[in-house]
Amino acid sequence: MTASEENYIKIIYHLNLTSNEGVSTNAIAQKMQTKASSVTDMLKKLSEKKWVIYQKYQGVSLTNEGLYEAKMIVRKHRLWEVFLVDKLKFSWDEVHEIAEELEHIKSDVLIDKLDEFLGFPEKDPHGDYIPDRDGNISKVKRQLLSELDKNQAGICVGVKDSSSDFLKYLDKQNIALGSSIIVLEKEMFDQSMTIDIAGNVFQISNKIASNLFIKMN
Amino acid sequence: MTASEENYIKIIYHLNLTSNEGVSTNAIAQKMQTKASSVTDMLKKLSEKKWVIYQKYQGVSLTNEGLYEAKMIVRKHRLWEVFLVDKLKFSWDEVHEIAEELEHIKSDVLIDKLDEFLGFPEKDPHGDYIPDRDGNISKVKRQLLSELDKNQAGICVGVKDSSSDFLKYLDKQNIALGSSIIVLEKEMFDQSMTIDIAGNVFQISNKIASNLFIKMN
DNA sequence: ATATAAATTTAGACAAGCCTAAAAATATTT
């Protein structure tokens, strides 16, 4: 599988997780920063190679083989992120782009040895679970902070958006994975919230709250 | 620079080290496992981009910029090899192919952090010196075992060929970097040798002796 | 010095992965 094919498979995997129905050409094009016509070309190729089910105008979904490949790419990406943060002392907002390259290195034994070297980590630096070598992946009931109501509380366990800008904002506000969060107020007009993080009280927009995963107490 | 361009630059660097004159199209084609016509195409491109000096039919050599780029690729390759052997516990015959991929990952800060994490190693697992971030590289007077005469002695400090087959042979014969070697006999007919390695006496062909670097006492 | 051999380059083609512009299918409005 080429790096480009792997990127398409990975994006279809992520899009399918959130929607659970056929993934549209345009949605892929947007994530891949490319044109819809390029996506159509690639979907035909991936379909011939049996990694996706594709029917003209009807969107696309992964076959079992495609799903397994996608999970292996995600596994590699997340393990490399752990390496970069835990061993090389990168901060969590710097590792995504480098892991995007490293995830395409081809060697199963490399990944298994890396996994062992890192102590078989469960999660990556952004709180996402790492699939094991068979593609099994833990699922924990968590929800977006934006879904909580006033006076509800929980622990921050992950981020939905892992862009550098968002992560730097969290660092600045001292919001880290593991932090306790209580919703003190929720504004009806713009869905912004007043929250308490370990005694620290401040306001956050709905956009921020929509990108933080919370595990409720 | 694309991965392919980097591979050409790297091969020209290695070929130039051993010959010190213009590198021929065919020599590159052989190392790249490709056709001479493909090499010609690439040399034109590299020349336009000012990484090599190329004149039709006259071979090619690196510019200063090309030389620096080559050293940085070699630096990356060798640092990743140290990582694979020292940290992930690969054996020295398994790391070359994986490092061939890892060397193309684009991030200067990644390499500097990796260098630090590894404790700023001087040499890679095959005894080759690792260029520093400015492209400086230690040079030590060493020679091929095949150049030694009867009764000369030294210490094994590196391998010229780092193919898996050769390295496995060395492991089998208990020849490692650091081993003391004495030439007991040298056959005029086929240049084969009888050597003593740490009390262990056996014969090796000229082909073996031509791929082992020795530092004389 | 000429003929032959070897090395190198040119010409033209191809696959992968992308693009633009136009056509076709599907979705949404009125």
Place this chain on the structure above:
DNA sequence: AAATATTTTTAGGCTTGTCTAAATTTATAT
């Protein structure tokens, strides 16, 4: 239900890096 808007696909083209076959240059041998 027809008209309009949106999405998706098709058609044709471009670049990178490769190939084969033919032409050209350089090297070697008689």
